[in-house]
Amino acid sequence: MAGNKAVTYIGPGKVEVHSIDYPGLVLKDGPGVHPANVGRECEHGVILKVVSTNICGSDQHMVRGRTTAPAGLVLGHEITGEVVEVGRDVEFIKVGDLCSVPFNIACGRCRMCKEGHTGVCLNVNPDRPGSAYGYVDMGGWVGGQAEYVMVPYADWNLLKFPDRDQALEKILDLTMLSDIFPTGYHGAVTAGVTSGSTVYVAGAGPVGLAAAHSAQFLGASVVIVGDMNEARLAQARSFGCETVDLTKDASLAEQIEQILGVPEVDAAVDAVGFEARGHGTGAQEAPATVLNSIMEITRAAGRLGIPGLYVTGDPGAVDDAARVGSLSIRIGLGWAKSQSFTTGQCPVMRYHRGLMNAILSDRVRIAEAVNATVIPLDDAPRAYAEFDSGVARKFVIDPHGMVPA
Structure with a gap:
């Protein structure tokens, strides 16, 4: 044997x-x-x-x-x-x-x-x-x-x-x-990406890159990828994505506006998950950052795909609530903008x-x-x-x- x-x-x-x-x-x-x-x-x-x-x-x-x-x-x-x-x-x-x-x-x-x-x-x-x-x-x-x-x-x-x-x-x-490919594709599909869409993908790790490539395959007009790692952003640019550097103090909306002329996109994908960090110089772990930021920069009635992993138990979480998967999400913002989002395993x-x-x-x-x-x-x-x-x-x-x- x-x-x-x-x-x-x-x-x-x-x-x-x-x-x-x-x-x-x-x-x-x-x-x-x-x-x-x-x-x-x-x-x-x-x-x-x-x-x-x-x-x-x-x-x-x-x-x-x-x-x-x-x-x-x-x-x-x-x-x-x-x-x-x-x-x-x-x-x-x-x-x-x-x-x-x-x-x-x-x-x-x-x-x-x-x-x-x-x-x-x-x-x-x-x-x-x-x-x-x-x-x-x-x-x-x-x-x-x-x-x-x-x-x-x-x-x-x-x-x-x-x-x-x-x-x-x-x-x-x-x-x-x-x-990775179906997961990234699922993120883009559930975000409503279609011909001519403008898309923001949070995270330039492998799933984020797969989501970005999937958005291109689905016909997006512009795909923007955000991350704090320049090497990963360079990888996103290598196949035609625009990028935003989240270590900069300029807000995500401001950086998107510099690319599109407006501070919002049609669809957004969270490919980061529960170990998210805040934006700007010296940013620390803040697990709800990505979810809140994509609600902010996605247009009214837009959709959010969330293939990034969130867990029910996190021994290394930043606070007691996050240790059991409870995050401070601005659900009121998403509700006011009539947004919808899809979570879970692809x-x-x-x-x-x-x-x-x-x-x-x-x-x-x-x-x-x-x-x-x-x-x-x-x-x-x-x-x-x-x-x-x-x-x-x-x-x-x-x-x-x-x-x-």
């Missing part, structure tokens, strides 16, 4: 590559596994040889110690892989298929799944609606920053690529289908097939937009440290050396 190395959370600021059990078609006890999920049989699942798996900003929140993630948790929810074993009840997925794995784990049977809300499946996480691989409070499904991983409900969850050779040629783009399956076709037809270049950077599995701890420092890269782990040079 093959071995299985995996990226493991050790404690705040520290990850290591450890040897773990080769996956089977049953969910065993382990760090973060909900007791009600222990022993869950998954003959509807498959074992994947991981071709590529990406480091996500959501992983970084855990590694910083900003969640209640337990030590020993195997990380990773952005997974692309080759099927090497299928369960008894799998009908349509075959050994050898190359597939993208939505980061949402969904059963395909519950009311939410049948209505297309796969981010809040009712049957895979005993704690609450919604689940994901390698993530805190998500049921304990083992993460995919590993050599091998088990995927349940395979016929429902997996997106098979139509041509293996073509997929391997475009794997750096296709690896983004598991999360339902990846709503978008990933169409975005796959866009990649295969050369309509988008998401890997270039987010500056995809390939690393071997053993370099994951270094990549986590670099990502935390703010480098303008999306790290793609290649456990088996299968990603073409």
